[in-house]
Amino acid sequence: MRDLLDMHPNAAAEVGPGVDPFRIIPTPRGHSKGPEAVLVDGSKVAFSYQKCLDAPTHRRRVPAAMRTEIQPQVNTCYESRKASHTLVSDESGQPLAPDETHVSYFRGPRFHDIAMKFVQSADGFDAVDLTAETARRLALFTGRTAVIGIIIASAKR
Structure with missing residues (x-):
C-alpha cells in the first residue's frame, strides 16, 4: 500500500509526515470502499488507488x-x-x-x-x-x- 501511495500524483502532499496504518473506508461517491492512510501525526487521508495507477486527465x-x-x-x-x-x-x-x-x-x-x-x-x-x-x-x-x-x-x- 505504501508503494502504491507513492505513485499518487500528489504523493508528497498525501503522505506528509509518514503513514502509520491503512484502513478501508466508504468512498466519497457510490457504495464502494477505498483506502485511507492514517498518518503518523494522527491525520487521515483518503486516496484513490486508481489515481495512483492512472491519474485522471x-x-x-x-x-x-x-x-x-x-x-x-x-x-x-x-x-x-x-x-x-x-x-x-x-x-x-x-x-x-x-x-x-x-x-x-x-x-x-x-x-x-x-x-x-x-x-x-x-x-x-x-x-x-x-x-x-x-x-x-x-x-x-x-x-x-x-x-x-x-x-x-x-x-x-
Missing part, C-alpha cells in the same frame, strides 16, 4: 465534476418524487420503495450525451476550468452557478 475530471455539481439537484428531485409519492420506475411504472431501491431506470438523455452537449457549448474540454480537488478528492467548476445552469439546460435539450 482533465477530460475525465470534467464529467466527474459535472456529476458532483449536479448531485444536490438529483437529490432534490428524488426527495420531491418520494414526498409526492411519484417515485416510480420509469421502465415499469411500478412504485419504488426508497429503502429497497437499487436501480431506477430513466428514459431520458444519457449522462454522457448531456456531458458532451455541455462540453461542446463550452468550446471543448480544455475550455472548462476546474478548481483543485476538494478534501473529498472531487474537482468543482470555477464559475459554478453559471456552469450548473448550462448543464441543466443541456439536459433539457
